[in-house]
Amino acid sequence: MPKFAANLTMMFNELDFMDRFEGAADAGFEGVEFLFPYAYPADALKERLAQHGLVQALFNMPPGDWDAGDRGIGALPGRESEFREGVEKAIEYAGALDCPLVHAMAGLMPDGADGQKYRETYVENLRLAAEACAGNGIRLVIEAINTRDIPGYFLNRPAQAFAVIEEVASDNLFVLYDIYHAQITEGYLAETIRAHIGRIAHFQVAGVPGRHEPDVGEIHYPYLFEVVDSLPFTGWIGCEYRPQAGTTEGLGWARGYGIG
Numbered sequence: 001m002p003k004f005a006a007n008l009t010m011m012f013n014e015l016d017f018m019d020r021f022e023g024a025a026d027a028g029f030e031g032v033e034f035l036f037p038y039a040y041p042a043d044a045l046k047e048r049l050a051q052h053g054l055v056q057a058l059f060n061m062p063p064g065d066w067d068a069g070d071r072g073i074g075a076l077p078g079r080e081s082e083f084r085e086g087v088e089k090a091i092e093y094a095g096a097l098d099c100p101l102v103h104a105m106a107g108l109m110p111d112g113a114d115g116q117k118y119r120e121t122y123v124e125n126l127r128l129a130a131e132a133c134a135g136n137g138i139r140l141v142i143e144a145i146n147t148r149d150i151p152g153y154f155l156n157r158p159a160q161a162f163a164v165i166e167e168v169a170s171d172n173l174f175v176l177y178d179i180y181h182a183q184i185t186e187g188y189l190a191e192t193i194r195a196h197i198g199r200i201a202h203f204q205v206a207g208v209p210g211r212h213e214p215d216v217g218e219i220h221y222p223y224l225f226e227v228v229d230s231l232p233f234t235g236w237i238g239c240e241y242r243p244q245a246g247t248t249e250g251l252g253w254a255r256g257y258g259i260g
Contacts, residue, residue: 001257002225005031005057007204007240011247018048025052027248028259033058033238036066038089042096049097056099057236058141058176058202061129062086063105072105074129074142075122075154087129094138101202101235103141103176104129106154118154123167130170141201143176146184149211157185158192165199174201178240183208183219190227197231206241213241215253225257 006012006029012020018040024032030053037045037059049056064070064082073079073086090102104126109118126142133140144161145153155161161175177200179189186192193200207217214221228237243250251260 002229003031003236004029004254004257004259005033005055005236005238007238008032008034010240010242013243014247018044021048021052021054023247025054027251028254029054031055031057031236033236033240035060036063037093037097038062042093045093046096046098055236056097058101058103058238059090059093059097059099060103060105061090064107070107071150071153072107074104074125075106075109075118077117077121080121080125083125084128087132091132091136091138094133095136099138101139101141101174101176102133103143106142108150108152109154110152119164122154123164126164126168126173127170130168130172134170134172139174139201140170140172141174141176143178143204144181144185145178146181148184149181158182158196159186162196162199175199176202176204178204178206179219179221179224180204180206180208180211180240189219189224193224193227194231197233200233200235202235202238203228204238204240206239210244211242212244213250213253214239216244221253 006024008020012023015023032054064073073083094102130140142161144155144158147153147156165173205214207214208219254260
């Protein structure tokens with residue numbers, strides 16, 4: 001049976017952030033993910049995880065200045081030193097939270113920028129980060145994000161993400177396959193999952209369009225969950241969606257999996 005992790009950045013927003021761990025556990029989730037842990041002491045987050053018997057499945061490396069518009073810095077020329085500092089900070093938090101995966105966001109590429117320079121920067125930064133993470137028992141992931149949600153994002157299609165992995169040539173670099181983004185940019189969901197499952201370390205789900213519960217929209221998720229369950233995959237499926245009318249009220253889709 002698939003393992004689902006509640007995304008606490010988007011779900012249980014009826015509660016203060018530190019209370020969302022309890023909300024997720026009470027709803028039947030055994031794992032959680034969120035965008036960033038850095039606004040909170042690692043010990044406080046670790047305590048909430050332990051108190052509610054939860055696994056921290058994933059979080060992102062420091063993204064630069066999020067409030068100023070940064071959406072990661074992995075591919076941004078001239079910010080390599082800041083990226084390396086972010087790798088160290090993410091490893092520190094991942095160790096404290098016993099988190100097996102961290103995501104390196106690529107960042108935004110302005111119109112007219114030298115795409116090859118951005119790719120070279122991205123590849124070199126990922127090589128460094130993958131090696132550093134491997135030395136600490138952590139796997140590194142990258143994610144293709146559609147440019148409707150994040151205009152200008154450097155990495156847009158799963159095919160591009162798998163090509164970057166080939167170029168980096170590290171055994172410790174994997175794809176976070178977000179089915180919502182993949183449907184918008186590329187499609188061929190089941191075929192891609194089957195073909196690349198050995199390089200997929202994490203999934204995320206949401207309905208298309210709207211990014212609401214996965215039982216709303218054009219994707220038939222029960223079929224895709226069966227596909228994932230039939231493959232040699234032991235990771236988590238992150239529920240990175242915006243509930244339409246309350247988190248627990250929208251968990252009808254998950255009741256067959258012991259949640260809700």
